Amino acid sequence: MTAATSLIPGLDDMVRSGDPERLAEAARHIAALFLQDAAKLPPKHVDFFDGLLVDLVPHAELKERAELAERMSLLGNAPRVLVGQMARDNEILVAGPLLRRSPIIDEAALLEIARAKGQGHLLAMSERPSLSPDLTDVIIGRGDRDVVRRAAGNTGARxxxxxxxxxxxRAGSDGVLTLAVGQRADLSEAHLKQLLVASLDVVRRRLLDVVKPARQAAIRQAISELSDIAEHFESHRDFVPAQRMIISLHTAGHLNEAALIGFAKTFAYEESVVALAAMSGVAIGTLDRLMSGDRPDPILIVGKFIGLEWATVRALILLRLGQHRVPAAADIENARVNFARLMPSTAERVVNFWKSRRTV
Structure with missing residues (x-):
């Protein structure tokens, strides 16, 4: 550090002695010198200070490092290596300001920190002026409730x-997150409908109160479409004989998952639907309509709500397709993965929505 001796007399001796107090004092002096003229310094001088501070700052007290991080976070020419070092600090008082706003930290460093550090670091990062999709994937995947809420409310996040x-x-079990996601300008109509299906009526009303007029119209339209689906459906199947059978099974105490999978494996459609209706509380007509759709999602949802095993859910998916259709192995695997990931609380909210609609 010979080149620095003109800045701090005796600096070489301080470094050689390894005295923490003297090193901390040197860090204070050199940091003050840098900050005093930071706006005027050419890149080579910034690099010079970077080489000094990266070895000295770790010896400073926590309060001093936190104050330095606050000031460095506002500089567009802050020492890059030092900023990276402090952004990885386990103390959130040090790392936080830099993760929130420093323009010096690049995407690769942010991804590395997001994958390795704790919730405090993720929370600070979720407040950055802009967040890339790659970064929000990591933040949402690892973040707790507060982190995900903060990221969802960040208008600069993609x-x-x-x-x-x-x-x-996750919004299916978090009304605050539902409000944050529902107010996002880049929320697609498809995701808006999914958000509304899994939300409580009180959350929907609150969402209508806080969103912009253009989004209010989209929410009302989505709610109307969700409500009208059941009201305009009429089944051409005769469920009466199946109802008599299921009532008898229920009375005898034999209406269970074993009976349901037996109906599904023999492609007894009416009996399977009525059994599902009895076990879930969802109207027969509603289940008939849902099982006749293009996707297996309703079966996954009602199966998760009842607590069915995957084998039973798989049998119901095959029943829906019919005896003469063989599903692609990839489709079945995708359904299995989605069923495993589906949260019981989300399934409960969707089923409660189905129950609230009267079916013709």
Whole structure:
């Protein structure tokens, strides 16, 4: 450090002695010198200070490092290596200011920190002026409730399709997150509908109160479509004989998952639907309509709500397709993964929504 001896007399001796107090004092003096003329310094001089401070700052007291981090976080030419070092500090008082706003930290460093550090670091990072989809994928995947809420409310954050699916899934059991996601300008109509299906009526009303007029119209339209689906459906199947059978089974105490999988494996559609209705409380007509749709999602939802095993859910998916259709192995595997990931609380909210609608 010979080049620095003109800045701090005796600096070489301080470093050689390794005295923590003297090193901390040197860090204070050199940091003050840098901050005094930071706006005027050319890059080579910034690099010079960087080489000094990166070895000295760790010896400073926590309060001093935190104050230095606050000031460095506002500089567009802060010492890059030092900023990276402090952003990785386990003390959130030091790392936090830099993770929130420093323009010096690049995407690769942010991703590394997001994957390795704790909730405090993720929370600070979720407040950055802009967040890439790759970064929000990590933040949402690892973050706790507060982190995910903060990221969802950040207008500078961008989310991938996977990220939005995870936001909507977690919003199913978090009304505050539902409000944050529902107010996002980049929320697609498809995700808006998914968000509303899994939300409580009181949350929907609150969302209507806080969003902009353009989004209010979209929410009302989505709620109307969700409500009208059941009201305009009429089944052409005769469920009366199946109802008599299921009532008898129930009376005898034999209406259980074993009976249901037996109906599904023999492709007894009416009996399976009525059994599901009895076990879930969802109207027969509603289940008939849902099982006749293009996707297996309703079966996954009602199966998770009842607490069915995957084998039973799989049998119901095959029943829905019919005896003469063989599903692709990839489709079945995708359904299995989605069923495993589906939260019981989300399934409960969706089923409660189905129950609230009267079916013709």
């Amino acid at each position: 989310f991938s399709e996977r990220g939005y699916c995870e936001l909507v899934r």
